[in-house]
Amino acid sequence: MTTKKSSDGFPDVRLRRLRRTQAIRDLFQETRLSPSNLIAPLFVQEGLKKAQAIASMPDIRRLPLAGLAKEVEELSDLGIKSIILFGLPKEKDGKGSSAFDEKGIVQKSVDEVRKHFGDKVAVITDVCLCQYTSHGHCGIVSGNKIDNDKSIDALARVAVSQARAGSDIVAPSAMMDGQVQSIRKALDDAGFSETAIMSYSSKQASPLFAPFRDAAHSTPEFGDRRSYQMPYANSREAMREIEQDISEGADAIIIKPAIPNLDLLYQAKKATNLPICAYSVSGEYALIKAASMEGWVDENAVMTEFLTAIKRAGADMIITYQAKKMAELL
């Protein structure tokens, strides 16, 4: 008996042939995660005696400076060679002075990692003011507005102090216009022409940042961040932000959050040859965690699916709170 052929090639074409066994599926897998392009975010809190749990981010802890090297060692043993540092200072003021203090918590943390690991770990530092300002905004406040041009001067100062401490890559996240150019110039003027800039080019005003603000004590005291962070409804505007950062001298770009922005990752991949990093944010972590704690989803399976999808969409690297857990599975 002969089966009638349809116009789409069936039965000659049988896509299931390449899915028959696990070995065959592994052979034909197009997208693979690797610990070497996962970046672990770490919170280091000044004056902390021992690691502190974060209520809205189960399994993630604020670390004392003295606990940082051990954490980085565990990551590095799992093959994760990149970290991004967030500091929680003791003192905050209107200008975020502790963000550019040579003895600030991030500067000391970079130094600590360098001391223990030399160049074996790529250290990325977040450049922003929100964890360091009494008002919790990402820039300098004048009246009830965020003053863009004063803010980029302050951000440049922060970036230089981090580079001086030994940061490999500074990551400006304040979404101020001209921040990349201002930082590039300040770094070059201070002799840090080798320090790279990975810019948060498209960072949206997202409700998914809520657990991070709890973790990093950075909730704004008044208003919100919508006058500087991107509206999530706009993709052309996101591409303009990316183009702008590239023209100002960014070495790599970040898109954040990740899962709601797979289309932007894909568009950015087509539009630029710069490395693209996706930041899978605290809320994405919390959603998976909460559902898995209820027994509604399998945490490892969902984490693997989400991270693979982020990479498939165009991310070369991923900042994720699940870095350690994922690397344990790989």
Ligand SMILES: [Zn+2]
């Ligand atoms: Zn900020």
